[in-house]
Amino acid sequence: MKLKEVGQKHLSNLASEFFRNYNTQQLEASLESFEKLKEFNTKSAKLGIELDYPKTYDEDYQKSVETYCLKNYNQVVLLVNQKKYPEAMSYIAKVQKYNTSYKNVKQLEIVAYCEPLYQSAINNLESKNYSGALGILSSIDRKTENYKDSRDLLELASAQQTKSFILFEPKNSNDKTENEIQRYLFDNFSETAVQKLSTIKIINNTPFQNAPSTVDLNNNTNVDLIQAIRKATAADYFYVFDVLNKYEYNSGLKKTNSKGFEEIQRRINDSTVVTEYNAFYYYLVKAQRSFSYDFKYKLINAYTNQIVSSKTQNMKSADDIEYQEFTKKFTGNINKLYPYNPQQTVGTLQYSPRTWRNLFSARTTLKSAEELKNDVYNQNINLFLNTANTMK
Numbered sequence: 360m361k362l363k364e365v366g367q368k369h370l371s372n373l374a375s376e377f378f379r380n381y382n383t384q385q386l387e388a389s390l391e392s393f394e395k396l397k398e399f400n401t402k403s404a405k406l407g408i409e410l411d412y413p414k415t416y417d418e419d420y421q422k423s424v425e426t427y428c429l430k431n432y433n434q435v436v437l438l439v440n441q442k443k444y445p446e447a448m449s450y451i452a453k454v455q456k457y458n459t460s461y462k463n464v465k466q467l468e469i470v471a472y473c474e475p476l477y478q479s480a481i482n483n484l485e486s487k488n489y490s491g492a493l494g495i496l497s498s499i500d501r502k503t504e505n506y507k508d509s510r511d512l513l514e515l516a517s518a519q520q521t522k523s524f525i526l527f528e529p530k531n532s533n534d535k536t537e538n539e540i541q542r543y544l545f546d547n548f549s550e551t552a553v554q555k556l557s558t559i560k561i562i563n564n565t566p567f568q569n570a571p572s573t574v575d576l577n578n579n580t581n582v583d584l585i586q587a588i589r590k591a592t593a594a595d596y597f598y599v600f601d602v603l604n605k606y607e608y609n610s611g612l613k614k615t616n617s618k619g620f621e622e623i624q625r626r627i628n629d630s631t632v633v634t635e636y637n638a639f640y641y642y643l644v645k646a647q648r649s650f651s652y653d654f655k656y657k658l659i660n661a662y663t664n665q666i667v668s669s670k671t672q673n674m675k676s677a678d679d680i681e682y683q684e685f686t687k688k689f690t691g692n693i694n695k696l697y698p699y700n701p702q703q704t705v706g707t708l709q710y711s712p713r714t715w716r717n718l719f720s721a722r723t724t725l726k727s728a729e730e731l732k733n734d735v736y737n738q739n740i741n742l743f744l745n746t747a748n749t750m751k
Contacts, residue, residue, distance in 0.1 A: 363408045370399060374412040381419050386427045393420045424457050435467050444471040473499050473506045480512060489519035493558075522750040523560045524596035524661075525588070526552070532602065540602045540652060543736065548598075548743050559747055562592050582664055589661040596667065596750050598743075600656035607728065610647040617643045617683070622695040636700045640686045644723070650731040651675035654739055658746055668746050676734035682721035693719060 373396040380389035396412060403410050431453045438447035451468045454461050476495050483492035496513040499506055526548055529541045552561040588594065620636040627633055651673060658668040698715045699708070726734075 366403050367410050370410045389423050428454050428461050444475050447471040469503050489516050492516040520558045522595045523562050525562050525594045527599045529601045537602045537605045594661050597659040603653040605652040608649045613645045614642040620697045620700045642684050645681050647679040648725045649677035674735045674739050676731040678726040682723050683718040
C-alpha cells in the first residue's frame, strides 16, 4: 500500500513534467519525461501495482513523436542536400530511434553513409591506390549492393589487387607414400586457392607446372627460365614445394601389471563393522600413434627472382591414450578403489584417487592413421593459405 502511494505520487510528478514540457513545445524534454513515466509504470506493474495517469497523454506523446521525427527529418534532408553527411547522420539516428521506416529516411541514411566513402574510393582509384579503394568499396558493399556503380568499382579494385601464381608440382620421390602426399597436396592447394583466396588467382593447365628442379627454381642459373615462364604466363609469383622424411609410428598397446586396493566393509556382529582393503590387480595400458613429414616450400617473386617466403616445417599429428583395465570383470563401486592401501600408507603420501579412478573409464581407442593424416593435411593447407596471403 505504501509503495502504491509513493509510486503514484512519483508517477503524477512525471505526468505533470510531461504536460508542462508538451505545452511549452519542448519536444525532446517531453519525450524524455513521458518515456520515464512509461518505464516506471511498467516496472510497477511487474510488482502487481497499478498506477494511473491521464490516458490522453498517450495521444499527446504520439503527436510529440510525429513532430519530433518531422523536425529532424527536415534537417536530414537539408544537410544531405548540402552534402553535410556526418552532421546528417546524427539527425538520422534521432528519427530512427522512434521510426526506422519514417518516409525515405533509410535511403537518406544510405546516401549519408555511402557518399563520403564513394568519393574517397574514387580519389583512391584515380591515384591508383587500389588497396585503399578496395577496403572503402567493401564497406559500401556491406551497407548496400547497388549504390551508384560501387559494385563495378569494387570488381575493378579487386582485379587490380589480384595476384596470380603458378603452383609447381614436385618431382617424384623414391618413396611411394611421399608421392601420394605430394599429389594430394598439389590437388588440394589448387582447389583451396580457388575457394578461399579472393584476391589471389592460381594459373592452372600450363606446361610449366612440371618444370625440372622446381625446388631450386630461384637459383641464379634459372633466371632466364623464371623470366621465360613469367612472360609466357603473366604469373606474379611461383610456389614450389617438396615432401620429405615421411614417418609413421604405432607403438601398439603396452600393458603394465599394477596393483590397487578395494575398500571392503565386513560386519563382525550387530554392533561392529570392520573396514578392510583387499588387493586387486589391473593393467595400466598406454599406446601412441603419429604421422609426420617435412614440408619444404618457397614462394618466389617472378619479377625479381627473390624469395618472399621459405621454410622447412615438420608437419605432425600424434595421439596417445592411457587407461586402466581390470584383469577380471569388476562389478563393485569404483569409488571404493584406491591406488594405495589407506591403512598402510602414511597421510602425507596419500592423495586424491579421483584422477586414478577416472583412468578406468578413459578413452581406449587411438585416432586412426587416416584421421592423423587428415589432421596433418589440414595443417599443411592452412600453412599454404597463410603463405599465399603474403602475395601483395
